[in-house]
Amino acid sequence: MGVMRGKYSFVLGLLLLIALDISDGCSPHGARRRKRSTPTAPEVASKLSEFFGSCSNLIRSSRGAFDSLQSVVDYVIRDSNWYNNIKSTVCTDSRDNPSCWIYALNFLIDDESDLYKATAQCICKWSGDCFDGSSSNPVKREVRNDGYGSYGSKSRLPRCIETKSRKYVSQYPSLRKVDGQSIITFLEDHYTFCRYTPEFPYEQRNLFQLLYSERLCPRSGSWRDSFPDLFTKATRQDGPIWAAYQQCLDKCTPNPCQNGGKCKTTDADPGYKCFCRNGYGGKLCEKRDCVDKSPYMCQNLYGPQDCRYGFVSLYCKRTCRTC
Structure with a gap:
């Protein structure tokens, strides 16, 4: 039973690593939410x-x-x-x-x-x-x-x-x-x-x-x-x-989003988020989006297989070089 639990833990760990790597690879829409800095000036006497x-x-x-x-x-x-x-x-x-x-x-x-x-x-x-x-x-x-x-x-x-x-x-x-x-x-x-x-x-x-x-x-x-x-x-x-x-400040005037992207103000830095048209991605919609929606294809001894089914991303190659 201990061996089985160890095996399942290993597989779950691999899947978690892959999910994190995929989310950081071909999901370019919008900026990450960052907490605004807190003022440090002294209060009035x-x-x-x-x-x-x-x-x-x-x-x-x-x-x-x-x-x-x-x-x-x-x-x-x-x-x-x-x-x-x-x-x-x-x-x-x-x-x-x-x-x-x-x-x-x-x-x-x-x-x-x-x-x-x-x-x-x-x-x-x-x-x-x-x-x-x-x-x-x-x-x-x-x-x-x-x-x-x-x-x-x-x-x-x-x-x-x-x-x-x-x-x-x-x-x-x-x-x-x-x-x-x-x-x-x-x-x-x-x-x-x-x-x-x-x-x-x-x-x-x-x-x-x-x-x-x-x-x-x-x-x-x-x-x-x-x-x-x-x-x-x-x-x-x-x-x-x-x-x-x-x-x-209206961070969407002028519109920082490129290629027809729509800008909306947010409370997170940098104060706005771009919503891109189909076919474009990136924080400012400045990149062409992935054509092949499969995020990775494996390069290994056994031939191409979808990385999402258990292969560590170290042995995989992005199909979308522009992401």
């Missing part, structure tokens, strides 16, 4: 977030510009490249003071936005170490039409960001009341014209303003004309808003 979200200067200046100041504040602290870069390379150690952070606002907010002065005033209130004052009357700005598509209140993108970000609420409680439209409006209407955040020493800030400000922060230029480019420049890629945004 609650006291800092609550202070700036309730700062009277910012409340007055943002009124009429967007609905949720708190969503914008949390985005800047949790998700922006600006906060991460300034905190780690510019306003560090002894330079972690209000003057340095106000200097760094050039790389976050357009200096003609009402939010610029209001944020500087709130920084002073937070530190209790510099001037204070009242913001000027806010100017209501229209959402830009950047050619990529309108991101107004009827757009799918703001609501999608809110929906997709909810899966990260356990890790980021600050996402419970996120408002996607407010974040998008902030980036389109109030974000800096500076092309990047340089590691420029705070001690040489006057030299920067004199020699480099116009070159790095011109009010004209094409890099802000595309919202996807703007979002990519502004947002850190290990944060939850970036992860949500990536899931909201």
Whole structure:
């Protein structure tokens, strides 16, 4: 009986190996499902977030510009490249003071936005170490039409960001009341014209303003004309808003599937799956499909036999070389 069990186990093992090899050989339709990476950026510091979200200067200046100041504040602290870069390379150690952070606002907010002065005033209130004052009357700005598509209140993108970000609420409680439209409006209407955040020493800030400000922060230029480019420049890629945004992109426009294949979006990477026409296969339907549907034919001493009936694939040869 032990010998019989061993024999059956051997046969079952062979069949399992063949099934795995066949499934990896001539079944090219679609991509394998991979789990999306989990955001690793730190959560916002609650006291800092609550202070700036309730700062009277910012409340007055943002009124009429967007609905949720708190969503914008949390985005800047949790998700922006600006906060991460300034905190780690510019306003560090002894330079972690209000003057340095106000200097760094050039790389976050357009200096003609009402939010610029209001944020500087709130920084002073937070530190209790510099001037204070009242913001000027806010100017209501229209959402830009950047050619990529309108991101107004009827757009799918703001609501999608809110929906997709909810899966990260356990890790980021600050996402419970996120408002996607407010974040998008902030980036389109109030974000800096500076092309990047340089590691420029705070001690040489006057030299920067004199020699480099116009070159790095011109009010004209094409890099802000595309919202996807703007979002990519502004947002850190290990944060939850970036992860949500990536899931909201229409990966089927333009259609990546070739030879008339149909594209459908999925939650698995790379965000879409191709459904190929008869006669085509591959992840992008880029390959001609197998003509002979028998996956393997044996090459052995006893002549051709179908591999599926017990021959190890090591001794077999694919009939479809194009797979």
